[in-house]
Structure formats: structure tokens, C-alpha cells
Amino acid sequence: MKYTEEHEWLRVEGDVVVVGVTDHAAEQLGDVVFVELPEIEAQVAKGDEVCVIESVKAASDILAPVDGEIVEVNEALVDNPALVNEDPQGDAWFFKMKLDDLSVLDDFMTEDEYKDFLG
Amino acid sequence: MTDETQELERVPLHSLHIELGARMVPFAGYAMPVQYPLGVMKEHLHxxxxxxxxxVSHMGQVILRPRSDMAALEAALEALMPVAVTGLPxxxxxxxxxxxxxxxxxxxLMFANRGDHLLLVVNAARKAHDIAHLQAHLTDVAEVLPQTDRALLALQGPKAERVLAGLVPDARAMRFMDVMSLDTLYGPLWISRSGYTGEDGFEISVPAQSATEFARALLAAPEVEPIGLGARDSLRLEAGLCLYGHDIDETTTPVEAGLTWAIQKARRTSGAREGGFPGAETILAQLEAGAGTRRVGLRPEGRAPMREGTTLWSSAEAGETIxxxxxxxxxxxxGGPVAMGYVPANQATPGTRLWGELRGKRLPVTVCALPFHPTNYKR
Incomplete structure (x- = not known):
């Protein structure tokens, strides 16, 4: 698992990358009440706002961590946004992306590095 | 505790909030608990x-003590508000x-007649302004005495009466908007049966030195959980109650804000003490003819919350916001998104369908009556 400074986790499954938010992010967000997911087959660039997460407190975005194509989204989050709080690093993945080159993931933090980043 | 709260004023319960695991945030110059480990949603429902x-110790508690008699103070305060002060028992x-x-x-604000003086409770963010305003206008008739050595707690919800009566049995007999002063183990308590949640409940002013002990005694009841400012906001929003600086401010009148219930007959046209408050010409005219814009309740039809600042439109294609x-x-x-906002009076009827623009997309919202959640006051 790799981690971004935007508190996303990235997990490689074959030639796709599964993206979600970290335990830390879910805790900071508070109770999630609404999730908007990207379109499947959308071509996204690193830094694009691809998901909207609304908690009781505020709206936040998930940014595309890398360039690629959205190949699958987790519709379960639309029906049950609270899943983001219940299992952020498991069942509450947001989307899967297909990348041209998986080696770009080497730039992201390891779990230990992310823990240091959180301080 | 994070760096951003270092320069802030601390309320008497500060250490207790930290002990309870609160997330502290800056609010109106104070470090305040926005939520506890339970989280906003569960705190609200609890x-x-x-x-x-x-x-709510950040709020201003101000005593107005008349220099001669209460009648002169009441009359002077009526010159600042379109509200009947004279005659409040x-x-x-x-x-x-x-x-x-x-x-x-x-x-x-709230004001209470406590026999030989009035007690005001004003918004935290407006405390300094209000005190200066009151001093400027009331100094001939009253001493303006900010109470800086007291905490203010609110105990709200259907079990509030039972819990408070366990410590203060006399609280049980109070009705909505009654106030009472009482000497207790915790020092002199100033209690009102009121709040900002739409639920039955009490606000209790307690000396700062015994506030933590008093709060612990309330929290010891199995019915009670500590609730942060996050849930306080969602509770008041569901109850249709205005938040100063957001739903009402210097540019909105009481009539536009739908607060005409707060203007008693005595202060209206042909009333015993008609007018004589700042802005009377405008407010009395709006009471007669209606205001051009109105605060309304709004239910977004989808599941996405629409927050402060969301623009409203009369159709999906309209060129100008309303x-x-x-x-x-x-x-x-x-169990869904709720909002309040201002719309033209001719589009303020419950059932009117409008559009709110969210992230560049217009989504339908319906004007609806307030409150969203029925109030549960003990009248």
C-alpha cells in the first residue's frame, strides 16, 4: 500500500490501482453523509477533483493521485456513505484506475513514511 | 491541542473538554469543542x-442593573429593540x-427579568459590540455589567428535566422561558428553561470555579453525553433557528428573517408603545406590507448537502440568481440535507421548486416550512 500527502491510499491489484482515503482522513472528515463518484472510463489527470465527499461538517474532494483512466467505482458508497467511516482502508475504496505505467507509484509514501508524515 | 488554539481564550471547562477527548477549534476568539469522540452525527441524535x-461559556452574559428603577431601564432597552421589554414578568x-x-x-439575544435587574445572553462573536452598544445607550439608566467569572452550560433533550432535577429539584417546575436563581452546592445558579436545539432543556449559568464540578455531576447521569458545536449547529438548523452572522446580520431585517413573532403587538403600528426603536420606519412598513425577500426553509431533493453561499435560481436555465x-x-x-436561505417573497411559498447551484450543477430544492424537525418545548 502507498500513501499520498492528501491522505489517500493506493493499492495495486494487477494492472489497476485501487484508491481510498486513510483512517486518519476518515477521522478528520467526521461522519460522511454524501459521496459523488467519477464516471467510469473518465480520463483523469493528477490533481483533478474526481470525488466529492460531504461530511456533516464540510465538503472535501478526492484528487486523482496520478494520470489514468477510471475503470471502476464503488457504488456502495453512494448508498451507504457511512462506510467511509466504518472501513476506510477496506470496503470503502472509492475508485479503481488503470495507469500506463505503474512505476509512478514509487514516488508515493510507504506506510512507515506516511506515519512519519502524520507526525 | 493544536497550535492554532494557543492564542485563544479558554473557557472554564477547557481541561474537562480535553479530558473528554474533544476536538478543540477556534470559535469567536475561544478554543471550543467542535465534537467529542462520539462524533457530530451521534451527538446530534443523542x-x-x-x-x-x-x-456555551463563550457567549456573553451581561447584567443591566438599573441606576434608579427597572421601568426606566426597560423603556431605555425598548429604544434599542422592536421588542416589548416593559411588561415582561x-x-x-x-x-x-x-x-x-x-x-x-x-x-x-435573550433577556430575562430577574426582579431588580435584567440578564442578557448575547452571541459570542457580538459580545464586544453589544457591550459597547449597550454602554453607549443605557449608561444613564443602568450599569452594564459583563459577567466574566461564570460559565454557561446548556442541558438539552427530552431527559434534560429529569437529569437537572436530580441536582436541582426546583428545575422540574419551570416552563419554557422561565428563569430562576438558586443557591446550590455549586454556588448561585442562574437557570433558564430554553436553548438552541428545538428540544426541551435548560441553560445554566454557574460560577467559573465550580463549573467543572457541576458539569461532571451532569455528565455522571447515564442519559447525558457532551455535545460539541458541530451538533449544536445541525440541531439549531433542523429547529429552524437563526445563526447570527449567517442567517441574520446588519443587512437583514426581522421581517425579512421571519422573526415577526418576536415583535409584540405593543411595539407595532397602533400598539401602546408603537415604534421608537432603530429602523422602526422600515420594520413597521414591512410588517404592514411584507418584505421583498424572506428567509425560508429549503430541502435539496438529492442527497448532497447545500451549504452557506450556495446560489439559488428560479429555474435550471435562469440567467440571474434570486x-x-x-x-x-x-x-x-x-436524514437528509436541509438549508435556510433568502428568496424573493413571491417565491417563498412552501412547495415552490427552486434550484441551487452546486459545483457548477443546478439541482432542485423545495421551499418548505420551518422547523424541519418538530420542536419539543415545555410550554
């Missing part, structure tokens, strides 16, 4: 189902509005 304890509290010459709202949302979010008891 308060509606049982009882919640809120620390001893032991009763009323909602008040300080207005400016344009009829805008300088602050909303208003904006002033408070909005997710209503845990409603």
Missing part, C-alpha cells in the same frame, strides 16, 4: 433522544433583537 450537555425570559437605523439586526443559502448541511434527524 441530544434528540436523551440529553446533551453543551458548553419577573422570572421570565424573552427573545430580543438589537436593530440599526436601517432596520438591520445588530444581534439577537437568492442564496445562509445555513445548510446534513440534518441527522431529518
Amino acid at each position: 441530544c434528540r433522544a436523551r440529553a446533551g450537555l453543551f458548553d 419577573e422570572g421570565r425570559q424573552r427573545y430580543g433583537l438589537l436593530t440599526n437605523a436601517q432596520g438591520g439586526i445588530l444581534d439577537d 437568492g442564496r443559502i445562509t445555513s445548510g448541511g446534513f440534518g441527522p434527524s431529518v
Whole structure:
């Protein structure tokens, strides 16, 4: 698992990358009440706002961590946004992306590095 | 505790909040608990189902002590508010509005007749303004005495009476908007049966030195959970209650804000003490003819919350906005998004379908009656 400074986790499954938010992010967000997911087959660039997460407190975005194509989204989050709080690093993945080159993931933090980043 | 709260004022319960695991945030110059480990959603629902304890010590408690007699003070305060102060019986509290010459709202507040003086509770963010305003206008008739050595707690919810009566049995006999002073183990308590959640409940002013002990005694009741400012906001929003600086401010009049219930007959045209408050011309004219814009309840049809600042449109294609949302979010008891905002009077009828623009997309919202969640006051 790799981690971004935007508190996303990235997990490689074959030639796709599964993206979600970290335990830390879910805790900071508070109770999630609404999730908007990207379109499947959308071509996204690193830094694009691809998901909207609304908690009781505020709206936040998930940014595309890398360039690629959205190949699958987790519709379960639309029906049950609270899943983001219940299992952020498991069942509450947001989307899967297909990348041209998986080696770009080497730039992201390891779990230990992310823990240091959180301080 | 994070760096951003280092420079802030601390409330008497500060250490207790930290001990309870609160997330502290800056609010009106104070470090305040926005939520506890339970989280905003569960705190909100707990308060509606049982009882919640809120620390609102950042709010201003101000005593107005008459220099000669109460009648002169009451008359002088009526010159600042379109509200009847004269005639409020001893032991009763009323909602008040300080207005400016344009009829805008300088602050909303509670005032209570405590026999030989009035006690005001004003918004934290407007405390300094209000004290200066009161001193400027009332100094001939009253001493303006900010109470800086007291905490203010709110105990709200259907179990609030039972819990408070366990410590203060006399609280049981109070009705909505009654006030009472009582000497207790915790020092002199100033209690009102009121709040900001739409639920039955009490606000209790307690000396700072015994506030933590008193709060612990309330929290010891199994019905009670501590509730942060996050849930306080969603509770008041569901109850249709205005937040100063958001739903009301110096540019909105009481009539536009739908607060005409706060203007008693005596202060209206042909009343015994008609007018004579700042902005009377505008406010009395709007009471007669209606205001051009109105605060309304809004239910987004989808599941996405529409928050403060969301623009409102009369159709999906309309070229100009007709208003904006002033408070909005997710209503845990409603189970969906709720909002309040200002729209033209001819589009303020419940059932009117409007559009709110969210992230560049216009989504339907329906004007609806307030409150979103029925109130549960003990009248």
C-alpha cells in the first residue's frame, strides 16, 4: 500500500490501482453523509477533483493521485456513505484506475513514511 | 491541542473538554469543542433522544442593573429593540433583537427579568459590540455589567428535566422561558428553561470555579453525553433557528428573517408603545406590507448537502440568481440535507421548486416550512 500527502491510499491489484482515503482522513472528515463518484472510463489527470465527499461538517474532494483512466467505482458508497467511516482502508475504496505505467507509484509514501508524515 | 488554539481564550471547562477527548477549534476568539469522540452525527441524535450537555461559556452574559428603577431601564432597552421589554414578568425570559437605523439586526439575544435587574445572553462573536452598544445607550439608566467569572452550560433533550432535577429539584417546575436563581452546592445558579436545539432543556449559568464540578455531576447521569458545536449547529438548523452572522446580520431585517413573532403587538403600528426603536420606519412598513425577500426553509431533493453561499435560481436555465443559502448541511434527524436561505417573497411559498447551484450543477430544492424537525418545548 502507498500513501499520498492528501491522505489517500493506493493499492495495486494487477494492472489497476485501487484508491481510498486513510483512517486518519476518515477521522478528520467526521461522519460522511454524501459521496459523488467519477464516471467510469473518465480520463483523469493528477490533481483533478474526481470525488466529492460531504461530511456533516464540510465538503472535501478526492484528487486523482496520478494520470489514468477510471475503470471502476464503488457504488456502495453512494448508498451507504457511512462506510467511509466504518472501513476506510477496506470496503470503502472509492475508485479503481488503470495507469500506463505503474512505476509512478514509487514516488508515493510507504506506510512507515506516511506515519512519519502524520507526525 | 493544536497550535492554532494557543492564542485563544479558554473557557472554564477547557481541561474537562480535553479530558473528554474533544476536538478543540477556534470559535469567536475561544478554543471550543467542535465534537467529542462520539462524533457530530451521534451527538446530534443523542441530544434528540436523551440529553446533551453543551458548553456555551463563550457567549456573553451581561447584567443591566438599573441606576434608579427597572421601568426606566426597560423603556431605555425598548429604544434599542422592536421588542416589548416593559411588561415582561419577573422570572421570565424573552427573545430580543438589537436593530440599526436601517432596520438591520445588530444581534439577537435573550433577556430575562430577574426582579431588580435584567440578564442578557448575547452571541459570542457580538459580545464586544453589544457591550459597547449597550454602554453607549443605557449608561444613564443602568450599569452594564459583563459577567466574566461564570460559565454557561446548556442541558438539552427530552431527559434534560429529569437529569437537572436530580441536582436541582426546583428545575422540574419551570416552563419554557422561565428563569430562576438558586443557591446550590455549586454556588448561585442562574437557570433558564430554553436553548438552541428545538428540544426541551435548560441553560445554566454557574460560577467559573465550580463549573467543572457541576458539569461532571451532569455528565455522571447515564442519559447525558457532551455535545460539541458541530451538533449544536445541525440541531439549531433542523429547529429552524437563526445563526447570527449567517442567517441574520446588519443587512437583514426581522421581517425579512421571519422573526415577526418576536415583535409584540405593543411595539407595532397602533400598539401602546408603537415604534421608537432603530429602523422602526422600515420594520413597521414591512410588517404592514411584507418584505421583498424572506428567509425560508429549503430541502435539496438529492442527497448532497447545500451549504452557506450556495446560489439559488428560479429555474435550471435562469440567467440571474434570486437568492442564496445562509445555513445548510446534513440534518441527522431529518436524514437528509436541509438549508435556510433568502428568496424573493413571491417565491417563498412552501412547495415552490427552486434550484441551487452546486459545483457548477443546478439541482432542485423545495421551499418548505420551518422547523424541519418538530420542536419539543415545555410550554
